Amino acid sequence: xxxxxxxxxxxxxxxxxxxxxxxxxxxxxxxxxxxxxxxxxxxxxxxxxxxxxxxxxxxxxxxxxxxxx
Numbered sequence: 666x667x668x669x670x671x672x673x674x675x676x677x678x679x680x681x682x683x684x685x686x687x688x689x690x691x692x693x694x695x696x697x698x699x700x701x702x703x704x705x706x707x708x709x710x711x712x713x714x715x716x717x718x719x720x721x722x723x724x725x726x727x728x729x730x731x732x733x734x
Contacts, residue, residue: 673692677689677693677694677696678695678696679695679697680697681697682698682700685704
């Protein structure tokens with residue numbers, strides 16, 4: 666590999682809003698993130714609906730399967 670053309674690869678700390686701290690290495694500095702694999706609904710299996718003005722109910726009503734169809 667050529668000398669002097671590669672970015673510095675250094676240890677960093679990634680901090681999530683939920684309190685999770687991940688130690689890794691990166692070319693960027695320390696990072697603060699809002700969501701990680703410990704608190705993300707896809708990985709935890711806990712899905713939350715943020716319902717504004719009944720949008721979820723309207724969607725479910727509109728696309729509900731017909732009983733006689």
